[in-house]
Amino acid sequence: MVSSLNPNLQQFVDSFNGITNSLQRTQLEISSGLRINQLSDSPDTISTLLTARASLSSVQQINSNLGRFQSEANGGEQALETAVQLFDHVQTLGAQGATDTVDAATRANLATQLGSILQQMGGLAATQVEGRYIFSGDSDQQTPYIIDLTQANPVSAYMGSASTRLAQYPDGTTFQVAETAQTIFDSNDPTTNVFQAINDLRTALASNSDMAIQTAVSGLSKVSSYLNAQLAFYGNVQDEVTNATNEGQNMQTQLQAQISGLQDTDMTAAISQLTQEQTQEQAALQSEALIPRNTLFDYLK
Numbered sequence: 001m002v003s004s005l006n007p008n009l010q011q012f013v014d015s016f017n018g019i020t021n022s023l024q025r026t027q028l029e030i031s032s033g034l035r036i037n038q039l040s041d042s043p044d045t046i047s048t049l050l051t052a053r054a055s056l057s058s059v060q061q062i063n064s065n066l067g068r069f070q071s072e073a074n075g076g077e078q079a080l081e082t083a084v085q086l087f088d089h090v091q092t093l094g095a096q097g098a099t100d101t102v103d104a105a106t107r108a109n110l111a112t113q114l115g116s117i118l119q120q121m122g123g124l125a126a127t128q129v130e131g132r133y134i135f136s137g138d139s140d141q142q143t144p145y146i147i148d149l150t151q152a153n154p155v156s157a158y159m160g161s162a163s164t165r166l167a168q169y170p171d172g173t174t175f176q177v178a179e180t181a182q183t184i185f186d187s188n189d190p191t192t193n194v195f196q197a198i199n200d201l202r203t204a205l206a207s208n209s210d211m212a213i214q215t216a217v218s219g220l221s222k223v224s225s226y227l228n229a230q231l232a233f234y235g236n237v238q239d240e241v242t243n244a245t246n247e248g249q250n251m252q253t254q255l256q257a258q259i260s261g262l263q264d265t266d267m268t269a270a271i272s273q274l275t276q277e278q279t280q281e282q283a284a285l286q287s288e289a290l291i292p293r294n295t296l297f298d299y300l301k
Helices: 007-032 043-097 104-125 181-185 194-207 210-218 220-263 267-288 296-300
Strands: 166-168 174-176
Touching: 043 104, 043 166, 043 181, 043 194, 043 210, 043 220, 104 181, 104 194, 166 220, 174 220, 181 194, 181 220, 194 210, 194 220, 210 220
Parallel strands: none
Antiparallel strands: 166 174
16 A cells, blocks of 8 residues: 655655755855856856856967967077177178278188177077977977088078967967078078178188178178068067967956856855755754644544
């Protein structure tokens, strides 16, 4: 024979279970700090929350990448500042060697200094940041050039590759972040080729040829302007990275605030609700004690 609960008692059980479940959810919200701990907690909010979390993850990765690009841009800018200063010295040495009063021995000494500068330029072309050759393009584990002054052509062929890496704004816009050593120091245009300009002047001074010296010196100004343009490129990259970083940080802050608003527990409201539910639970237990439990057998006695 199947027996059933007293209707009044069944109503109490259903009501009490509802209070208990609500109380447990509130306690979990307070202990975890989250008002969404599972899909059923707020089905209408889950989609928005997951989208915001995915966006935050993407922006955080972009910001991390921008931090590395900033280091590379700073390293590139510093290297090219030094290169510009070195080339200014090249022009000074060229002007000294081009005068009629300079003898062959002095010119030979100037040529030796230019050889040293050429090697220093090769070292700048091999600038590394965080273990990467920043001017070697995508082949960033390969030094771009070898400078060997014992060779007729002291500058090796370019050993890097093209630079295809791009930095990204949070909105998806991309921009170039690097030039190659080939573009900067070894231009296909001989009138803007830094290595060639230094070596041509070095060779001319070593040979003590007035005509060759004058020819080499006459082209230095254009090469200097070109090298300064490469320095300006890295200054612009620094500005772009800074702007992108600021946008990324602002977007990250906004997304974090959105996610917090969607999932974080309002502690003041939750504690107030917990107090109410505990009061309801106690009241329910007290009312349960008043429910009549007489059966038909009690009345037949």
